[in-house]
Amino acid sequence: MPALNMTSFQTSHLRSLESEAIFILREVVAQFKNPVLLFSGGKDSITLFHLAQKAFYPLPVPFSLLHIDTGHNFPETLAFRDALVEKFGLRLIIRKVQDTIAERGWQEAQDRFPSRNWLQTFTLLDAIREFGFDACIGGGRRDEERSRAKERIFSVRDSEGKWDPGLQRVELWNIFNGRIHQGENVRVFPISNWTELDVWEFIQKEKIELPSIYFAHQRQMILWKDKWLAVFPSLKIESTDHIETLSVRYRTVGDMTCTSAVPSHASNVKEVIQELQNTRISERGQTRIDDQVTDAAMEDRKKMGYF
């Protein structure tokens, strides 16, 4: 992407995005009885948490965190999550996809690189019902993916969690209509208008800590199609596999089993930003192997009730 080089501009741009996100978070707390922040341990949800701290300062963040745990996490992410919870004395709710699978007696497909992305939806909807959450705050961004580019900031879901893109509410100016019927809920996306680069520039400005996998590190990898995947414990190594140790970093944090890494030597935030300014490949295109199944994989998941 063409690089802009305007420091003062960048500061005012970030201020405006930040103020918008804080305004949205405050509307959530004013309009809903039982909101929750969806927390994956990735950079976007960490950014959201940081914004929530600012929004209600000097009071603590007035909602819990919910982690839908696929069981395929990077250990570094879980350790980071737990340290954050400890540091700020947060209430963290964890609901596991593994439990959903066991309760319903499902058989998982025996893919080589299994994705539990679809299954997360069920665990999420169960958790929403269990706790009666009326608003789920998520770190989705419109620049990530084409169906996300279409979504409202307050995205109303029916009693089954479904998104109907043809029936989205009109959303005018900065007036967010959070009125819903019993059983419905709203997914709220305060950083809708942020790009990947905006998130990183904010992380730099605010000196926000991130899990170590976002920075270059040595890891055992195999090349699958054109993607680098980490050698994870349950992976069956095939004779054609060529295990290489190389310097990589992750652009997104998803399931260890289906999120690919980027060969990189960017070891700090500044270097990551430089790398992103020069890349010709999108965030999801480079890192998610499960979004490339069809041209509407995300849209289909969202219609089912995904984040």
Place this chain on the structure above:
Amino acid sequence: MEVLRFLTAGSVDSGKSTLIGRLLFDSKNIPDDQLQELSSLSGGQPNLALVTDGLRAERQQGITIDVAYRYFSSHKRKFIVADAPGHQEFTRNLFTGASNCALMVILIEVNRPFTEQTRRHCMVAALLEIPLVVAVNKMDSVDYSEQLFNELKEKFITTMASLRMREPEFIPVSAVKGDNVVERSANMSWYKGQTLLEFLEAFQVRENETASVLRLYVQNVLSVQKNEKAITGRIQRGAIKAGDLIISANTGEKYTVKNIFSLGEKSEQANSGDSVTLTFEEDNMCNRGELLCKPGEGPSPINEFIATICWFDDSMLEAGTQFLLQYGTNLVPAVVRSINSKTDIHSFQQIACSNVISMNDVAEVSITTEQPVTLEAYSALQQTGVGILIDTHSNRTVAGILRR
């Protein structure tokens, strides 16, 4: 330069999706993996028209149903483009996109009569007081004729005259060939103006003369300590300094600003656009929804006002219907007392409507509210002159209103 948020609107088949695709492609803002996908979806050359079509139904039907947002930058500026649908039935989505934009790019086809959709796009721009730029597309199909371009320009100005908008810029383009989108056209040496991208880069967002007037809607009241409360809100316009005397337009109560926390940090001053937390010297506190101003500068609360309404629901709006009016951070029961007239899409004149309007109509209505409201005239202060009507049964947003 600040980020430019602009909207693109065009009639069906005017080539709008291709224009955005061209803009992003020629300014090198389409990642390689997405280009590859666009090529594979169309079987060969990247189909630039597919760049902003986000939903499966949109790709299948070749139409835009809902607004898509794209984020891109040139060497000079960052942009957020809201790509809006052209179809009349999706006007509410056009409105959604337009409500947060500083500029509207309307795409029309050279050598074609104006469609009702183009009239509607202009009407929405006029209503929201958004400046226009007109991209005259498919110039390649008329041998880049200067004469046809000039004729169309004259016709456009005459047709839209009664909307009393600032005269728009006109740019002759070919989205398919790339003329005057990012690259200057070699085929139209008679055109001396800017390319579309140059225009967007240089466009100055108009500052209202009343920019210094303070407006802040209270969002939350926080109990910071036992006897200390704070309020939160986003400064819609103006600035606040510690020690300032401010007043609630709703109650007339006065407050002296003690501490300002701007974006979570203690500050001496906060400016327009900042999300802040304020504490006051006084013990009493205001409530969510109140509008904070400087003394003598605030609006007087009213129970009854005239508004322009854009009706979005499938059902008819009849006079006498009760709604919830949401404006700023307020929610107030309100009744549309009468529908005085509606705008005729062909003449742009006010015509009689016997107290009933249907989807996508723009009308002048009288509204009364259960409690006094602090809405201001939109033409004077846009951010505090708008609201939405919510259907009390479905909870859907059924109308946007602008106080006259």
